[in-house]
Structure formats: C-alpha cells, structure tokens
Amino acid sequence: MKKAFQYSLSILMAVVVLFSTFSFTVDSHYCGKFLVDKAVFSKAKTCGMDLAVKSDSFSEDPCCSNQKTAVEGQDELKISFHSFDLDQQLFISTFTFAYFNLFEGLPQQIVPFKDYSPPLLVTDIQLVDQVFLI
Structure with a gap:
C-alpha cells in the first residue's frame, strides 16, 4: 500500500x-458578443461574416473579432x-x-546456534539442586 x-x-x-x-495559446473568434469557436494550438474557425464585411463597402465597422490568449x-x-x-x-x-x-547499514551479526533447538527440560533444575537466587 x-x-x-x-x-x-x-x-x-x-x-x-x-x-x-x-x-500554449488559446485562439477565440467572437461574432458580435457571441463566442463562435475556441481553439488550442490552432487558429479558430470564423463564422464567415468577416468576408462579407470586406466585400460590402457600406459597412465600415466589423462585427467579428479574434482574441488570442497566451499562457506562458x-x-x-x-x-x-x-x-x-x-x-x-x-x-x-x-x-x-x-x-x-x-543510512549506512550495520554489519550483519553471525549467530552460530540459530539452527539448533534448545534441549528439553524434564525437571526444574533449580528445585532439584535447591539453588535459589536471593
């Protein structure tokens, strides 16, 4: 875990x-106040109104705008x-x-008797020999 x-x-x-x-760069195309397309790493698609404005000589004020936002x-x-x-x-x-x-490791300690089992105790040796710690 x-x-x-x-x-x-x-x-x-x-x-x-x-x-x-x-x-990266975010490119946005607005037609008036409305967002038409937003693109990352490429140019945003237009609504086609900018071509009509260029061909029409009466309208001087374009309604479309492109906005680029660069994120560094x-x-x-x-x-x-x-x-x-x-x-x-x-x-x-x-x-x-x-x-x-x-974090250097300690030397490995060798225990020579780790594979041997202790002897079986049949009787309590302290009681048999009458030896007590005081």
Whole structure:
C-alpha cells in the first residue's frame, strides 16, 4: 500500500512539473458578443461574416473579432550547481555526504546456534539442586 502511494505521488509530481513548464495559446473568434469557436494550438474557425464585411463597402465597422490568449509556462526550473557561491556549494556537498552516510547499514551479526533447538527440560533444575537466587 505504501509503495503504491509513493508511486502514484511521484507520477502526480512529474505531471505537475510537466504542466507547469507547458505553454500554449488559446485562439477565440467572437461574432458580435457571441463566442463562435475556441481553439488550442490552432487558429479558430470564423463564422464567415468577416468576408462579407470586406466585400460590402457600406459597412465600415466589423462585427467579428479574434482574441488570442497566451499562457506562458515556467522557465526557471534548471538550477545549476555552479550558480551557487562557495559557501552554498560547501554546505550542499557536506549535507549530501552526511545524509548518504547516515543510512549506512550495520554489519550483519553471525549467530552460530540459530539452527539448533534448545534441549528439553524434564525437571526444574533449580528445585532439584535447591539453588535459589536471593
């Protein structure tokens, strides 16, 4: 359960980073006050009224309008180790070294009698020998 949660959280974080760096343009075509078409990554389809306005010499005021909305992504995700000053580089390298050596495993202890079972006790030896701890 814990591994599945960590896996799904890492996928979610990767998707968030991907979409935060993603930039796109939304193109909208309005005829008067009404939205006719909205398109992402391409040009919006027109209603055909802009061609009629150009051919008609009486109407000077066009009723159609195009609107572009650009959504810029984040460009500041790259952090270089060389952009830090000497004190920051020293701290990062020392912290990394100490962190990775913190989780160094202990040497495996060898137990020579782990495969042997203890002997069966038939009687209580302390009672038979009359030896008691005071």
